[in-house]
Amino acid sequence: xxxxxxxxxxxxxxxxxxxxxxxxxxxxxxxxxxxxxxxxxxxxxxxxxxxxxxxxxxxxxxxxxxxxxxxxxxxxxxxxxxxxxxxxxxxxxxxxxxxxxxxxxxxxxxxxxxxxxxxxxxxxxxxxxxxxxxxxxxxxxxxxxxxxxxxxxxxxxxxxxxxxxxxxxxxxxxxxxxxxxxxxxxxxxxxxxxxxxxxxxxxxxxxxxxxxxxxxxxxxxxxxxxxxxxxxxxxxxxxxxxxxxxxxx
Amino acid sequence: xxxxxxxxxxxxxxxxxxxxxxxxxxxxxxxxxxxxxxxxxxxxxxxxxxxxxxxxxxxxxxxxxxxx
Numbered sequence: 001x002x003x004x005x006x007x008x009x010x011x012x013x014x015x016x017x018x019x020x021x022x023x024x025x026x027x028x029x030x031x032x033x034x035x036x037x038x039x040x041x042x043x044x045x046x047x048x049x050x051x052x053x054x055x056x057x058x059x060x061x062x063x064x065x066x067x068x069x070x071x072x073x074x075x076x077x078x079x080x081x082x083x084x085x086x087x088x089x090x091x092x093x094x095x096x097x098x099x100x101x102x103x104x105x106x107x108x109x110x111x112x113x114x115x116x117x118x119x120x121x122x123x124x125x126x127x128x129x130x131x132x133x134x135x136x137x138x139x140x141x142x143x144x145x146x147x148x149x150x151x152x153x154x155x156x157x158x159x160x161x162x163x164x165x166x167x168x169x170x171x172x173x174x175x176x177x178x179x180x181x182x183x184x185x186x187x188x189x190x191x192x193x194x195x196x197x198x199x200x201x202x203x204x205x206x207x208x209x210x211x212x213x214x215x216x217x218x219x220x221x222x223x224x225x226x227x228x229x230x231x232x233x234x235x236x237x238x239x240x241x242x243x244x245x246x247x248x249x
Numbered sequence: 250x251x252x253x254x255x256x257x258x259x260x261x262x263x264x265x266x267x268x269x270x271x272x273x274x275x276x277x278x279x280x281x282x283x284x285x286x287x288x289x290x291x292x293x294x295x296x297x298x299x300x301x302x303x304x305x306x307x308x309x310x311x312x313x314x315x316x317x
Binding site (some may be wrong): 211 | 264274306
């Protein structure tokens, strides 16, 4: 089990990252439910969850077979790629260079696409279920990756899983109550924060995998997060363009 | 088959969206790895390259994207 400098960021990163992914999946599942009903939406979502669970159960134990340094290095590099991709996009969105993601817009677009498909063919429940299935599977894979990546190399699977599960249950619960996409969630701020955390974890594990001993040990993660955050905020401020109102999915 | 390809493409997209950023990150990691092997008594060099390199790559990438 890791130190507080590890457990806290791992749990928060898993929670916030999963929150973003769950919101995106919910938008599509709600669109399917609105157009084709809850049966195909629910069955598709359930199918996605079952396949996701199978992937995690089958592939998870393989991680224990890999040598620790190799696991740290592989996960570190993947986290750098994944986290810096999120951070790059969040910086560009914060600066107004690319449009912010808008869940209401994404919901409207998905609904229009499903309506158009329904007009062309009467029995498209399977296609609606497939849309729901794909959304849950793909967003779920991101959640699974975040949980495994922030936890596997440091033995923090339980706190990271708790964080991710709490986020998914929270979004599903709110979604069931309000029956609308969660457009008020500050998605870009969350992605910014998660991008910072995952990049910091990625740098830490990549270095550990290369055999480097970071000064301050686990506390180096906090220092890396501060560096990525400072760079991200400075870049967003320097590159900011006047028009940041337009929003696209 | 097409669905499977689409899913695999999306899974790959989790890690690589901007090819240049991904390649630059890999280049920094490789350089840090080489330096860690060549200078085992000076781990600060490899560590410094990894930290400064990743931050520099990200800063340069977003600056390029802003100019496009």
